Amino acid sequence: xxxxxxxxxxxxxxxxxxxxxxxxxxxxxxxxxxxxxxxxxxxxxxxxxxxxxxxxxxxxxxxxxxxxxxxxxxxxxxxxxxxxxxxxxxxxxxxxxxxxxxxxxxxxxxxxxxxxxxxxxxxxxxxxxxxxxxxxxxxxxxxxxxxxxxxxxxxxxxxxxxxxxxxxxxxxxxxxxxxxxxxxxxxxxxxxxxxxxxxxxxxxxxxxxxxxxxxxxxxxxxxxxxxxxxxxxxxxxxxxxxxxxxxxxxxxxxxxxxxxxxxxxxxxxxxxxxxxxxxxxxxxxxxxxxxxxxxxxxxxxxxxxxxxxxxxxxxxxxxxxxxxxxxxxxxxxxxxxxxxxxxxxxxxxxxxxxxxxxxxxxxxxxxxxxxxxxxxxxxxxxxxxxxxxxxxxxxxxxxxxxxxxxxxxxxxxxxxxxxxxxxxxxxxxxxxxxxxxxxxxxxxxxxxxxxxxxxxxxxxxxxxxxxxxxxxxxxxxxxxxxxxxxxxxxxxxxxxxxxxx
Amino acid sequence: xxxxxxxxxxxxxxxxxxxxxxxxxxxxxxxxxxxxxxxxxxxxxxxxxxxxxxxxxxxxxxxxxxxxxxxxxxxxxxxxxxxxxxxxxxxxxxxxxxxxxxxxxxxxxxxxxxxxxxxxxxxxxxxxxxxxxxxxxxxxxxxxxxxxxxxxxxxxxxxxxxxxxxxxxxxxxxxxxxxxxxxxxxxxxxxxxxxxxxxxxxxxxxxxxxxxxxxxxxxxxxxxxxxxxxxxxxxxxxxxxxxxxxxxxxxxxxxxxxxxxxxxxxxxxxxxxxxxxxxxxxxxxxxxxxxxxxxxxxxxxxxxxxx
Numbered sequence: 001x002x003x004x005x006x007x008x009x010x011x012x013x014x015x016x017x018x019x020x021x022x023x024x025x026x027x028x029x030x031x032x033x034x035x036x037x038x039x040x041x042x043x044x045x046x047x048x049x050x051x052x053x054x055x056x057x058x059x060x061x062x063x064x065x066x067x068x069x070x071x072x073x074x075x076x077x078x079x080x081x082x083x084x085x086x087x088x089x090x091x092x093x094x095x096x097x098x099x100x101x102x103x104x105x106x107x108x109x110x111x112x113x114x115x116x117x118x119x120x121x122x123x124x125x126x127x128x129x130x131x132x133x134x135x136x137x138x139x140x141x142x143x144x145x146x147x148x149x150x151x152x153x154x155x156x157x158x159x160x161x162x163x164x165x166x167x168x169x170x171x172x173x174x175x176x177x178x179x180x181x182x183x184x185x186x187x188x189x190x191x192x193x194x195x196x197x198x199x200x201x202x203x204x205x206x207x208x209x210x211x212x213x214x215x216x217x218x219x220x221x222x223x224x225x226x227x228x229x230x231x232x233x234x235x236x237x238x239x240x241x242x243x244x245x246x247x248x249x250x251x252x253x254x255x256x257x258x259x260x261x262x263x264x265x266x267x268x269x270x271x272x273x274x275x276x277x278x279x280x281x282x283x284x285x286x287x288x289x290x291x292x293x294x295x296x297x298x299x300x301x302x303x304x305x306x307x308x309x310x311x312x313x314x315x316x317x318x319x320x321x322x323x324x325x326x327x328x329x330x331x332x333x334x335x336x337x338x339x340x341x342x343x344x345x346x347x348x349x350x351x352x353x354x355x356x357x358x359x360x361x362x363x364x365x366x367x368x369x370x371x372x373x374x375x376x377x378x379x380x381x382x383x384x385x386x387x388x389x390x391x392x393x394x395x396x397x398x399x400x401x402x403x404x405x406x407x408x409x410x411x412x413x414x415x416x417x418x419x420x421x422x423x424x425x426x427x428x429x430x431x432x433x434x435x436x437x438x439x440x441x442x443x444x445x446x447x448x449x450x451x452x453x454x455x456x457x458x459x460x461x462x463x464x465x466x467x468x469x470x471x472x473x474x475x476x477x478x479x480x481x482x483x484x485x486x487x488x489x490x491x492x493x494x495x496x497x498x499x500x501x
Numbered sequence: 502x503x504x505x506x507x508x509x510x511x512x513x514x515x516x517x518x519x520x521x522x523x524x525x526x527x528x529x530x531x532x533x534x535x536x537x538x539x540x541x542x543x544x545x546x547x548x549x550x551x552x553x554x555x556x557x558x559x560x561x562x563x564x565x566x567x568x569x570x571x572x573x574x575x576x577x578x579x580x581x582x583x584x585x586x587x588x589x590x591x592x593x594x595x596x597x598x599x600x601x602x603x604x605x606x607x608x609x610x611x612x613x614x615x616x617x618x619x620x621x622x623x624x625x626x627x628x629x630x631x632x633x634x635x636x637x638x639x640x641x642x643x644x645x646x647x648x649x650x651x652x653x654x655x656x657x658x659x660x661x662x663x664x665x666x667x668x669x670x671x672x673x674x675x676x677x678x679x680x681x682x683x684x685x686x687x688x689x690x691x692x693x694x695x696x697x698x699x700x701x702x703x704x705x706x707x708x709x710x711x712x713x714x715x716x717x718x719x720x721x722x723x724x725x726x727x728x729x730x731x732x733x734x735x736x737x738x739x740x741x742x743x744x745x746x747x748x749x750x751x752x753x754x755x756x757x758x759x760x761x762x763x764x765x766x767x768x769x770x771x772x773x774x775x776x777x778x779x780x781x782x783x784x785x786x787x788x789x790x791x792x793x794x795x796x797x798x799x800x801x802x803x804x805x806x807x808x
Contacts, residue, residue: 036555042737045549112760113616113733144620144655149648156647178659213763240616244552244737246765267615270700272739295645295703 027059027074034078041273044248047085047282055081079309085278087287087305095289095302096127096204097233103135103197103205105230109223109258110238111250112211115266117146119238119292120208121153122300126290128163132203137193138171139186139226142178142210142219147171150208153297161297165203170196183218186210187226194230207232214253224257234261236289239280241265247276248283255284262289265303269293344443348403351435352395359388393421394431406432526807527584531577536569540577551805552765554738554772561587585802591774592798597782600726600754606684607691608717608724612710612751613731614743615698618759618785620649622731623695624656626757626783628790631660635690640680641666642673642713643697653695660790673697673709674716681720694725701746710750729782731757734767744773755782758796762786766805 031052038048058077098104106123108116117140124134136154140146154169170193175185190207197205209226212219227235237260239247254260263284265277268291281288288303337354340346395403397420402409409417409432411425418425527547534540541562548558561584568574574583601607609626613619620643627637639657641664643649650666657664665683667676677694684692696713699706717724730753732740747753761767761784770781781796794800 039549040555040738042552042739045546111735111763113618115616143652145648145651147648148651149646152647215764240733240736242614242733242736242739244735244740244765244769245550246552246735246763247737249764250735267700269702270614270739271702271742272737276737 024060027056030074031056031059038275038278041275042242042244042247042279043275044245044279044282047248047279051081051085082309083306085282086308087281087303096123096132098132098203099233103194103202104234105194105205105207105232106234106236107207107209107226107230107232108236108238108264109209109254109260110211111213111240112143114211114238114240115292116140116211116238117149117153117208119236119264119266119290119300120150120206121157121297122292123206123290124154124157124167125161125163125297126300127204128157128161128165128167131163131165133166133168133201134204134206135168135170135193135197135200135202137190137197137205137207138169138173139190139193139207140210141176141182141186141189142212144176146208146210147173147176157297166200168197168200168202183222184225186222187229190226190230214250220253220257227258235259236262236264237280237284237286238264238266239276241268241274241276241291242270242272243276245279248279251280251284255286260284260286262286264288264290264292266292269299341439341442344439346439346442348395348398348406348435349400351438352392352403355388355391390421390423390427391431394418394423394428397421406435527805528581528807531581534577536575536577536580541566541569544580548768551768552737552772553768554741554775557771557775560775581806585806588771588802588805589798591771592781595780597755597780597796599782601691602721602723602726604722606681606689606721606724607726608681608684608721609691609693609727609729610696610714610717610725610751611693611729611731611757612696612747612753613698614700615646617698617731617733617736619643619698619731620652620656620695621788622729622757622759622783622785622793623653623693624660624790625785625793626693626729627656627660627662629793630691631662636688637662637691637693638680638684638687638689639664640677640684640692640694642676642680642694644669644671644673644676645697649695649697656790674712677713678716678720681717681724685721701743701750707746707750710747714751725751726754728752728754729757730755730779731759732769732773734758734761734769734784735763735765736769738769738772740769741773741776744777744779748777748779753779755780757783757785759785762792767801768805770801771805 034055035048035052038051039045043051055078058081059074062073062077096104096106108120110116120136124136127134134157136150136157138147138150140150151169151171154167158167172189172192175182175189177185186209193207194205207226207230209223210219212223214220226232235258237251237254239251243250251260251263263277263280263286265274265288268274277288280286288305291301291303293299293301337346337350340350394417397417398406398409402413402417409428414425414428414432417423417428421428527544530543530547531540544565545558545562548561549555553561564587565574565580565583568583574580599607599609611619611623611626623639627639630637639653639662641650641653643653644667647669650664650669654664654666665676665680667673667679673696680692680694694713694717696710697706699710701707714725714728728751730744730747732743736743744753744756756770756773756779758767758770758781767784773779774781781801784794784796784801786792786794
């Protein structure tokens with residue numbers, strides 16, 4: 001992710017915000033560091049230069065140096081400019097448009113190995129979840145077995161992914177040929193796919209195309225022809241988030257031949273600094289629509305510039321987190337659980353269910369990164385999702401009675417559970433103790449106002465949930481209002497120490 | 502490995518479009534110009550744009566600036582030969598041929614992140630080795646990605662070699678085990694193992710790679726004799742992290758720089774050389790199995806600077 005950019009930026013800006021008074025020289029110095037960290041993040045040279053120039057002009061123009069809180073104001077400016085760079089706050093509505101009569105035609109394009117075929121599958125899953133039927137059409141006749149790959153992916157989406165809508169596949173494997181031959185045939189395949197999609201009344205048709213070099217005239221011509229004949233409603237350029245400075249050249253070339261109206265960034269779950277994203281947006285003007293964040297077919301997220309800018313600056317992304325939670329938990333379920341908690345009747349089973357929901361939302365570390373201030377604190381902490389496996393194993397080794405009333409777990413029961421789950425006795429007793437603490441807390445919380453709740457959760461701290469998962473002490477930082485000001489206590493102490501130095 | 506002689510010409514052809522696309526090369530920038538601060542700034546920019554990285558660029562630029570101030574460098578042309586010398590010196594004479602096992606099957610493990618071109622690169626290696634008269638067997642250890650085994654099979658059919666494969670979704674280490682047994686039984690010269698693309702940040706997958714390496718080592722003495730990390734020439738500074746992490750997990754012995762036929766200059770290998778010492782062994786410059794060359798520093802640097 002943008003972690004590395006974040007580090008550099010927030011380091012430079014934090015130093016600024018630590019100073020009561022800053023001079024123009026301070027600002028310039030900080031911007032120099034920002035510049036370096038952006039370059040190291042593979043943001044294109046020119047983009048970096050103009051970004052830094054704009055921020056500096058802004059800062060000096062608004063007389064940041066005379067402001068009461070110069071650091072805060074500076075962060076504000078950088079945030080504003082970052083949002084602008086990443087796509088502007090008022091973008092066209094996210095997602096895939098819907099046309100009538102259907103189908104909506106979506107065409108993918110990009111270099112070899114950028115992840116087009118996988119992304120087709122993810123987009124299919126995304127639409128299926130929203131109740132829209134899709135057809136995945138294999139128009140990559142160049143790469144060996146690309147058609148088979150898409151067919152398998154389509155089947156996986158159809159069988160394994162949530163949602164009720166139909167998922168179809170269209171392919172003509174016998175038309176495949178060696179690289180550079182059969183150029184143009186893909187256009188006919190796409191036409192037949194469209195005809196079939198109309199027949200079936202499919203909502204959205206997704207066209208996978210062969211990866212090609214932006215300087216390969218014949219193949220670029222094929223894409224152009226495809227656009228002319230099929231008139232896709234969306235043309236997405238699929239870009240590997242790890243691309244270097246050359247991202248600008250290829251994006252420009254694709255954009256020159258096609259009307260690319262959106263970018264999908266893939267492999268975003270790596271530790272890439274992701275600068276290519278910024279460059280591509282800047283040169284094509286096409287907004288980043290989606291980001292691929294994992295190998296699984298559900299690992300596709302809508303891209304939001306303002307939230308991403310917040311994440312880069314270490315301000316967290318609570319909105320995305322809440323959205324993720326809403327996707328996984330129905331309101332009905334949430335209400336029922338709340339009632340149970342209010343009565344202090346939450347059992348281990350309910351806890352297990354919540355745990356699983358949490359895990360469905362994504363790897364723990366990724367989730368924690370969305371919390372304000374936590375991202376920075378967590379950057380070196382190695383969160384093993386294995387820890388959660390152990391908690392799950394322990395609960396599963398309990399009898400239904402024990403799960404409903406954990407207080408009945410005595411020494412002998414404890415030993416059995418430990419043996420059954422491959423853990424130690426003390427792990428089990430710790431789990432039970434923490435569970436009881438949470439239960440007591442939730443009961444009393446139900447009778448509290450909002451402010452009290454926040455306080456109570458904070459007090460839970462390392463002793464409660466955090467302690468259950470070693471290394472996750474960041475949890476108490478779950479606050480209601482997010483800003484860089486509300487960094488976890490430990491981190492704030494660290495900052496104070498730094499300032500004194 | 503006599504056949505892997507790079508011809509500057511072929512590499513240049515691969516990079517010819519670079520110059521057209523980017524409106525001039527470093528050579529074009531420097532030739533016939535008087536050296537001044539503005540030109541040094543331009544030079545910095547061009548180096549960064551070639552993915553050489555901030556660190557290597559700073560180092561190279563500082564030397565130029567110092568020599569400029571001392572009056573040693575005054576002309577662009579001098580800077581050009583100075584840069585060429587500095588860059589070529591980063592890869593001293595070394596054995597960049599494949600490490601062959603003198604007494605038995607040579608096992609080559611090919612690895613890298615998703616989409617860098619592992620399978621295509623394997624086809625190229627396979628063709629080159631066969632042309633040299635070696636018998637080759639392929640092991641399809643990418644049991645994860647849909648269609649990956651089939652992709653390798655199609656290449657194998659075209660090249661006329663056999664593939665050992667396992668179940669889709671099965672244990673790749675088991676396939677590696679079978680492939681080793683088959684290679685020994687058939688007495689082939691070289692076994693090339695294809696692996697699933699994996700991000701270097703995914704711990705479980707990196708551990709799986711360790712396991713494959715271990716299993717292979719138990720089957721055949723000293724195997725894998727060569728662990729090639731395939732890098733995408735268009736990739737940015739993250740490739741550095743890839744080199745570090747894959748080395749940790751699988752002991753990378755060489756880099757295969759793929760996709761050098763685009764407009765990317767592959768400057769990333771300079772950045773990598775700046776911090777880790779893994780030899781670049783091959784470069785891939787096209788889509789057909791013939792499009793592979795041994796890495797030659799002079800040729801690479803010439804192409805990087807442009808002509």
